[in-house]
Amino acid sequence: MKVLTEKIRVRGTVQGVGFRPTVYRLAKACGIEGEVGNDGEGVWILAAGSKNSLDLFVNRLKIEKPPLATIESIARNIVQNQRNFTGFQIVKSLNNNIKTEIVPDAATCPECLAETLNPLSRWYNYPFTNCTHCGPRLSIIKASPYDRCNTSMSAFRMCPKCDREYRDIENRRFHAQPISCPDCGPIVWLEGGETGIIGDSDTGKVFDLVASLILEGNIVAIKGLGGIHLACDATNEVAVDRLRKRKKRYDKPFALMAGNIEIIREYCEVNLQEEELLKSSAAPIVLLQKKIGSQIAEKVAPNLDTLGFMLPYTPLHHLILKQLDRPIVLTSANLSEEPQCIDNQQARNKLSKIADSLLLHDREIVNRLDDSVVRVVGEKLQTLRRARGYAPAPLKLPRGFDFNVDILAMGSQLKNTFCLLKDGKAILSQHLGNLENAAAMNAYQETLKLYLNLFDRQPQTIAIDLHPEYLSTKLGREIAENKQLKLQPIQHHHAHIAACLAENNIALNSSPILGIALDGLGWGEKGQIWGGEFMLVDYRSYQRLATFKPVAMVGGEKAISQPWRNTYAHLMAGFNWQELEDKYKDLEIIQFLNKQPITLLNQLIKKGINSPLASSCGRLFDAVAGAIDVCRSESSYEGQAAIEMETLALNNLEENEPYPFTIGKLKEENLLYIEPRSMWRSLLKDLQQNRSKGIISAKFHRGLAKIIVAMVNKIFLERNIDNKTVALTGGVFQNRILLQLVTADLERQEITVLTPSKIPSNDGGLSLGQAVIAAARSM
Numbered sequence: 001m002k003v004l005t006e007k008i009r010v011r012g013t014v015q016g017v018g019f020r021p022t023v024y025r026l027a028k029a030c031g032i033e034g035e036v037g038n039d040g041e042g043v044w045i046l047a048a049g050s051k052n053s054l055d056l057f058v059n060r061l062k063i064e065k066p067p068l069a070t071i072e073s074i075a076r077n078i079v080q081n082q083r084n085f086t087g088f089q090i091v092k093s094l095n096n097n098i099k100t101e102i103v104p105d106a107a108t109c110p111e112c113l114a115e116t117l118n119p120l121s122r123w124y125n126y127p128f129t130n131c132t133h134c135g136p137r138l139s140i141i142k143a144s145p146y147d148r149c150n151t152s153m154s155a156f157r158m159c160p161k162c163d164r165e166y167r168d169i170e171n172r173r174f175h176a177q178p179i180s181c182p183d184c185g186p187i188v189w190l191e192g193g194e195t196g197i198i199g200d201s202d203t204g205k206v207f208d209l210v211a212s213l214i215l216e217g218n219i220v221a222i223k224g225l226g227g228i229h230l231a232c233d234a235t236n237e238v239a240v241d242r243l244r245k246r247k248k249r250y251d252k253p254f255a256l257m258a259g260n261i262e263i264i265r266e267y268c269e270v271n272l273q274e275e276e277l278l279k280s281s282a283a284p285i286v287l288l289q290k291k292i293g294s295q296i297a298e299k300v301a302p303n304l305d306t307l308g309f310m311l312p313y314t315p316l317h318h319l320i321l322k323q324l325d326r327p328i329v330l331t332s333a334n335l336s337e338e339p340q341c342i343d344n345q346q347a348r349n350k351l352s353k354i355a356d357s358l359l360l361h362d363r364e365i366v367n368r369l370d371d372s373v374v375r376v377v378g379e380k381l382q383t384l385r386r387a388r389g390y391a392p393a394p395l396k397l398p399r400g401f402d403f404n405v406d407i408l409a410m411g412s413q414l415k416n417t418f419c420l421l422k423d424g425k426a427i428l429s430q431h432l433g434n435l436e437n438a439a440a441m442n443a444y445q446e447t448l449k450l451y452l453n454l455f456d457r458q459p460q461t462i463a464i465d466l467h468p469e470y471l472s473t474k475l476g477r478e479i480a481e482n483k484q485l486k487l488q489p490i491q492h493h494h495a496h497i498a499a500c501l502a503e504n505n506i507a508l509n510s511s512p513i514l515g516i517a518l519d520g521l522g523w524g525e526k527g528q529i530w531g532g533e534f535m536l537v538d539y540r541s542y543q544r545l546a547t548f549k550p551v552a553m554v555g556g557e558k559a560i561s562q563p564w565r566n567t568y569a570h571l572m573a574g575f576n577w578q579e580l581e582d583k584y585k586d587l588e589i590i591q592f593l594n595k596q597p598i599t600l601l602n603q604l605i606k607k608g609i610n611s612p613l614a615s616s617c618g619r620l621f622d623a624v625a626g627a628i629d630v631c632r633s634e635s636s637y638e639g640q641a642a643i644e645m646e647t648l649a650l651n652n653l654e655e656n657e658p659y660p661f662t663i664g665k666l667k668e669e670n671l672l673y674i675e676p677r678s679m680w681r682s683l684l685k686d687l688q689q690n691r692s693k694g695i696i697s698a699k700f701h702r703g704l705a706k707i708i709v710a711m712v713n714k715i716f717l718e719r720n721i722d723n724k725t726v727a728l729t730g731g732v733f734q735n736r737i738l739l740q741l742v743t744a745d746l747e748r749q750e751i752t753v754l755t756p757s758k759i760p761s762n763d764g765g766l767s768l769g770q771a772v773i774a775a776a777r778s779m
């Protein structure tokens with residue numbers, strides 16, 4: 001039998017995930033001799049054996065790769081000068097500069113779960129069981145390289161048994177940095193309330209107690225993987241209400257966790273794709289369709305038809321949830337809008353008035369990681385928040401970006417993430433939240449420092465948003481100034497669209513593509529506020545071709561949280577008040593507006609005092625919401641009005657005709673725009689005829705989708721655009737009705753639709769767009 005030697009090159013996520021031990025095991029099983037090692041490009045293998053056994057080996061590697069590995073490519077080349085090997089070896093990295101990749105935190109694997117639940121296992125009832133295929137990663141890393149001494153596990157000395165497993169290449173825990181057991185690892189305890197402190201002498205008892213406290217209607221703070229949560233019985237109306245009041249979070253939906261998928265099915269519809277997401281190693285919160293008559297407390301997700309569910313993703317969560325036949329609320333532990341607590345002392349200080357008891361442990365959470373949020377829209381994954389389980393996995397960039405460049409993009413103000421770009425890959429930070437909050441801004445700076453160290457970056461260019469008041473922009477300017485780096489200011493909606501193109505693998509030098517970025521607000525040119533933009537875009541530049549009607553935001557910032565202000569401004573932009581009063585004086589909305597200080601508001605609008613014009617699609621949603629009394633006086637979280645309208649519209653789409661919009665031209669700027677005047681006329685008429693909120697919402701959604709498609713066609717025609725592709729992005733396109741209506745209509749005309757999937761279409765994806773634009777411009 002002829003022996004061949006091949007050099008096999010494996011690229012992808014193949015470091016720090018137990019790849020070399022798997023190669024070793026499979027080589028032995030297939031009768032292959034040779035060696036395997038890590039280098040800057042991934043994993044290399046020298047494999048000697050018969051043609052058949054080599055083929056078998058490579059095929060099995062593809063199938064039996066470790067759970068957390070992803071293989072991008074396997075290249076095989078015959079080596080001419082054959083060497084004689086004896087057996088198969090793992091070779092130490094020759095170059096010490098090679099830094100093992102940092103993979104995202106991963107949910108408990110089936111083997112570890114089985115051990116945790118097995119009374120005969122040494123991991124029985126142990127809340128920190130993990131192995132190479134699962135457990136904490138980014139959440140515990142302090143510095144690079146990813147070795148135990150650089151994680152918060154350095155505080156725990158391995159016992160001889162753990163040490164043996166750690167060193168045993170045949171063991172599932174070979175080089176599992178966070179390995180620990182009840183003899184040597186972190187401990188949990190319960191404190192606060194009437195119980196005093198319950199220690200870990202019998203861990204099982206602690207979890208029994210937590211479960212019964214929850215069943216009795218208490219609120220328990222639970223320190224988990226990337227942060228501390230607040231938990232209560234999700235079917236207990238009183239407990240959920242108490243949690244809302246104590247947390248001062250009034251409407252924003254709470255996430256839920258259930259012990260297994262069968263329990264989730266009692267409350268929600270779960271299709272195959274959603275089940276896979278729930279059970280994936282990222283274990284995100286998945287938004288699911290609520291079943292009619294669901295027994296979940298109404299206040300878990302007021303006025304919504306979806307629930308956000310996740311499955312237990314650490315042994316600690318499993319040990320609590322296995323005792324509960326119903327879901328629990330598991331929401332980040334903080335006061336409204338602050339970042340999630342991660343520290344024990346901080347939890348005692350801040351949560352004493354919110355939680356009745358605290359389940360804490362002594363493993364430090366180094367990096368705060370919120371739970372990721374995803375959903376499936378028409379068979380496609382949509383990411384709403386990218387954090388635990390997904391960050392910091394790199395995103396491979398399209399063709400053309402693989403040139404020598406090192407870029408840092410600072411991201412947005414709300415839903416902030418930052419992005420590092422190098423070697424044709426982009427690394428997005430986890431969701432860091434609203435930077436206006438001092439604690440979030442601190443975390444942003446800390447996390448930025450950590451990532452620059454972990455991934456060994458010395459950025460030459462800093463990309464920032466045009467908005468002068470974004471704290472990320474200010475910090476970016478400061479860094480650029482201090483280190484004398486190039487600064488690259490980037491328009492908000494251009495960045496949104498570029499991020500969508502990059503994720504959809506549009507090559508660097510492709511011809512321009514029409515992008516539609518619909519969101520709340522973003523800085524435009526000359527200090528304008530934009531938020532409903534049709535742009536012809538490539539990675540370097542954009543041409544603004546159409547927009548939404550610019551309407552005053554009366555009261556500035558206040559217009560963002562008080563939808564009625566937009567209703568008023570929109571009506572004033574289309575009609576004169578006398579005419580409205582004459583024609584519609586019986587309408588409740590007109591009476592409501594009449595009670596407002598109209599004279600003053602009119603002066604503000606007329607003189608442009610604290611009432612900047614904004615061409616925003618988000619504000620148009622608010623305006624309509626205000627008219628039909630959805631969050632009219634106040635919305636308590638970003639996008640609430642639009643999200644509630646989406647829910648209202650869902651069951652009314654079929655039989656109701658779309659509202660008419662028209663296309664006009666802004667003379668000064670010579671720009672097409674969407675004119676909602678005729679929509680308002682029909683809407684007011686519907687209000688007179690007492691049509692329901694649901695019907696009006698449906699007609700609005702359908703009308704908006706129709707005019708967006710009409711605008712696309714008009715642009716294609718007028719501009720003679722051959723590339724019949726449209727990118728749909730921006731926070732507003734998280735609205736599944738609008739997204740699906742527009743997509744279906746465009747695809748019916750054989751227009752290709754690109755949407756973001758793995759990155760959020762909201763501002764959480766902005767930094768990716770900034771990074772690719774800055775890279776393209778630096779060529």
Ligand SMILES: [Zn+2]
Binds near residue numbers: 132
């Ligand atoms: Zn495991």
Ligand SMILES: [Zn+2]
Binds near residue numbers: 161
């Ligand atoms: Zn141990």
